Amino acid sequence: MCVGISMDGVSENKMVPSDFSTGPMEKAAKPLPFKDPNFVHSGHGGAVAGKKNRTWKNLKQILASERALPWQLNDPNYFSIDAPPSFKPAKKYSDVSGLLANYTDPQSKLRFSTIEEFSYIRRLPSDVVTGYLALRKATSIVP
Amino acid sequence: MAAATAAGLATNVFPFRDARAAPDPVLEAGPVAHGSLPVPLVLDNGSFQARAGWACPGPDPGPEPRLQFRAVCARGRGGARGGAGPQVGNALGSLEPLRWMLRSPFDRNVPVNLELQELLLDYSFQHLGVSSQGCVDHPIVLTEAVCTPLYSRQMMSELLFECYGIPKVAYGIDSLFSFYHNNPKNMISSGLIISSGYQCTHILPILEGRLDARNCKRINLGGSQAAGYLQRLLQLKYPGHLAAITLSRMEEILHEHSYIAEDYVEELQKWRCPDYYENNVHKMQLPFSSKLLGSTLTSEEKQERRQQQLRRLQELNARRREEKLQLDQERLDRLLYVQELLEDGQMDQFHKALIELNMDSPEELQSYIQKLSAAVEQAKQKILQAEVSLEVDVVDSKPETPDLEQLEPSLEDVENINDFEPLFSEETPEVEKPVATVQPVFNLAAYHQLFVGTERIRAPEIIFQPSLIGEEQAGIAETLQYILDRYPKDVQELLVQNVLLTGGNMMYPGMKVRIEKELLEMRPFQSSFQVQLAANPVLDAWYGARDWALDHLDNEDVWITRKDYEEKGGGYLREHCASNVYVPIRLPKQASRSAEAQASGKGSGASGGGAGEQA
Numbered sequence: 001m002c003v004g005i006s007m008d009g010v011s012e013n014k015m016v017p018s019d020f021s022t023g024p025m026e027k028a029a030k031p032l033p034f035k036d037p038n039f040v041h042s043g044h045g046g047a048v049a050g051k052k053n054r055t056w057k058n059l060k061q062i063l064a065s066e067r068a069l070p071w072q073l074n075d076p077n078y079f080s081i082d083a084p085p086s087f088k089p090a091k092k093y094s095d096v097s098g099l100l101a102n103y104t105d106p107q108s109k110l111r112f113s114t115i116e117e118f119s120y121i122r123r124l125p126s127d128v129v130t131g132y133l134a135l136r137k138a139t140s141i142v143p
Numbered sequence: 144m145a146a147a148t149a150a151g152l153a154t155n156v157f158p159f160r161d162a163r164a165a166p167d168p169v170l171e172a173g174p175v176a177h178g179s180l181p182v183p184l185v186l187d188n189g190s191f192q193a194r195a196g197w198a199c200p201g202p203d204p205g206p207e208p209r210l211q212f213r214a215v216c217a218r219g220r221g222g223a224r225g226g227a228g229p230q231v232g233n234a235l236g237s238l239e240p241l242r243w244m245l246r247s248p249f250d251r252n253v254p255v256n257l258e259l260q261e262l263l264l265d266y267s268f269q270h271l272g273v274s275s276q277g278c279v280d281h282p283i284v285l286t287e288a289v290c291t292p293l294y295s296r297q298m299m300s301e302l303l304f305e306c307y308g309i310p311k312v313a314y315g316i317d318s319l320f321s322f323y324h325n326n327p328k329n330m331i332s333s334g335l336i337i338s339s340g341y342q343c344t345h346i347l348p349i350l351e352g353r354l355d356a357r358n359c360k361r362i363n364l365g366g367s368q369a370a371g372y373l374q375r376l377l378q379l380k381y382p383g384h385l386a387a388i389t390l391s392r393m394e395e396i397l398h399e400h401s402y403i404a405e406d407y408v409e410e411l412q413k414w415r416c417p418d419y420y421e422n423n424v425h426k427m428q429l430p431f432s433s434k435l436l437g438s439t440l441t442s443e444e445k446q447e448r449r450q451q452q453l454r455r456l457q458e459l460n461a462r463r464r465e466e467k468l469q470l471d472q473e474r475l476d477r478l479l480y481v482q483e484l485l486e487d488g489q490m491d492q493f494h495k496a497l498i499e500l501n502m503d504s505p506e507e508l509q510s511y512i513q514k515l516s517a518a519v520e521q522a523k524q525k526i527l528q529a530e531v532s533l534e535v536d537v538v539d540s541k542p543e544t545p546d547l548e549q550l551e552p553s554l555e556d557v558e559n560i561n562d563f564e565p566l567f568s569e570e571t572p573e574v575e576k577p578v579a580t581v582q583p584v585f586n587l588a589a590y591h592q593l594f595v596g597t598e599r600i601r602a603p604e605i606i607f608q609p610s611l612i613g614e615e616q617a618g619i620a621e622t623l624q625y626i627l628d629r630y631p632k633d634v635q636e637l638l639v640q641n642v643l644l645t646g647g648n649m650m651y652p653g654m655k656v657r658i659e660k661e662l663l664e665m666r667p668f669q670s671s672f673q674v675q676l677a678a679n680p681v682l683d684a685w686y687g688a689r690d691w692a693l694d695h696l697d698n699e700d701v702w703i704t705r706k707d708y709e710e711k712g713g714g715y716l717r718e719h720c721a722s723n724v725y726v727p728i729r730l731p732k733q734a735s736r737s738a739e740a741q742a743s744g745k746g747s748g749a750s751g752g753g754a755g756e757q758a
Contacts, residue, residue, distance in 0.1 A: 080290075
């Protein structure tokens with residue numbers, strides 16, 4: 001039910017200025033920069049006076065409302081196209097150099113492959129350490 | 144080793160080009176746009192770049208699309224002064240100063256912000272020289288995402304029909320247009336497209352010339368994720384150059400200095416060897432900036448500062464000593480007074496005073512008095528010496544420090560000064576060094592270089608191993624295998640004979656070889672396959688769309704007309720060889736909530752589903 005209402009709201013917002021073929025409508029307080037007006041603008045997207053300034057839906061919201069539509073089992077749609085998660089175990093690479101990492105530093109959880117890398121890791125400031133972990137999406141969930 | 148480095152010092156050093164885009168001229172449409180039939184406009188609406196041009200009929204189709212610009216817009220610098228409105232694409236020049244103000248209509252590969260899309264379309268129409276009054280009087284071929292959400296197509300149709308008043312539109316998938324452009328026989332044959340763009344990578348199986356949409360897969364990684372990854376890697380490696388490591392420079396590194404390793408693990412092993420590293424590292428030269436790492440003071444200024452600190456410390460010490468001296472003096476006086484009481488014979492008062500002072504016997508009092516008077520004497524001496532040393536030049540104060548150090552520990556309860564003293568004695572020997580110390584030999588050029596070594600292969604590798612950046616999705620190889628396994632063996636055989644690589648993110652050197660190797664690993668022993676890289680992975684979609692438009696100008700049932708739009712709603716799509724699959728779910732419009740869901744047997748049966756069932 002909510003899907004319909006939200007769709008209504010947004011589409012209503014855009015449909016209200018109904019006559020589009022009567023020539024160019026100027027944007028608020030800005031003259032049209034074109035020499036010969038070859039197309040018309042309609043004030044959709046929330047700039048129309050009197051309407052609440054609705055922002056555009058982002059992809060997540062669009063997909064959430066699309067899911068609610070009556071799809072059949074085998075219909076292709078945007079979210080059924082997503083690639084499945086990987087079944088193979090991921091290889092571990094050093095955070096610093098990208099080589100194959102056989103070892104992990106227990107203190108900072110960074111991966112490394114050589115002794116020089118280890119001493120480099122131990123001398124890193126904490127923001128760089130967090131940066132490397134965030135790059136791998138391995139940041140710990142702070143309780 | 145020194146000779147080798149001296150010889151290799153100047154190799155592999157590359158400057159950043161930092162190219163600026165030139166603003167596009169407003170083109171005259173010319174005779175192209177005026178024919179008997181209105182000439183179609185072909186617009187490849189990509190999240191990285193939009194490409195627009197005319198599909199002119201005639202013997203010579205013409206060269207590249209007239210317009211190619213980044214699909215971004217930003218308000219010009221200086222905020223909303225009301226002067227120039229938002230600038231689009233190439234009119235922005237260099238993107239970096241405006242990086243935080245850039246807005247794109249795309250969210251991943253779907254246009255969601257139609258206002259910005261309108262700006263991009265305005266820009267395209269204006270610069271292509273559309274001159275019709277009141278509406279844009281040309282059919283439009285527009286690319287859309289694979290299985291784009293119905294809502295997005297509805298909004299796009301609305302924008303085109305109601306705002307621009309176009310007569311008819313055809314939506315297609317860019318990779319499919321590219322597929323048909325690369326091999327015109329593909330209109331009726333089967334194959335597999337691996338298309339990697341800016342935001343995502345698609346693997347699309349084609350059966351009998353028609354997209355098998357149920358078995359397509361999309362990996363949400365593309366050029367922008369690779370650029371972001373590379374940027375973070377370099378920023379973490381060179382925290383001093385945070386601001387200089389910009390996304391535009393990252394894109395430059397990806398386009399010109401990166402490659403895909405044929406065997407990733409083996410290539411990494413090669414990079415372990417220092418000689419290989421030396422020969423193959425690309426040192427990106429950043430422009431010189433006068434801000435060095437650490438302090439911005441010169442060495443003289445540092446000396447000045449140190450001397451000031453020393454002086455302050457000394458003054459503080461002197462003040463504390465005086466206070467202590469005063470306190471000790473008072474205490475001494477009191478004790479002497481108590482002793483006098485004893486001598487005078489006032490035993491009761493004496494004993495009371497002793498208890499107050501927390502002492503047991505006159506002898507203890509006596510010894511305490513002695514100790515305290517000695518301490519007072521020493522303090523007085525030290526104050527005298529400190530005053531003397533203050534006058535002496537700081538540089539020569541080193542002989543003083545041993546005396547100070549000897550005297551200090553005798554005072555029991557002076558914790559703070561003791562803390563200062565190590566600092567004091569530590570500071571002075573350093574001050575001893577002459578001011579004009581030789582700075583360590585500083586290779587300024589090397590300081591401003593970014594060493595791009597294994598990052599050359601790490602950044603593009605994320606589409607094969609998304610676990611590098613923590614994504615859970617499978618990479619290209621595994622997804623390819625997953626898709627192939629959904630077909631019977633003979634169809635698999637058919638599909639791998641015709642694999643096309645297209646899209647801007649496929650242009651790394653070594654990509655084709657890598658895909659061939661992955662296929663070799665997953666296909667049965669001694670089976671064959673054929674991989675082809677698109678002739679022009681970036682522009683082939685536009686060329687294909689233009690060819691399609693010219694072929695189908697007369698064909699009425701592939702275009703969505705205004706009448707169709709009004710009758711059947713914005714999500715309506717007419718299928719053709721390069722289009723999505725249409726699922727007839729009606730989106731509600733305006734106040735009427737007519738969300739009819741028609742039987743899907745009609746929709747998917749008439750489309751690719753039929754082709755899939757044939758196999």
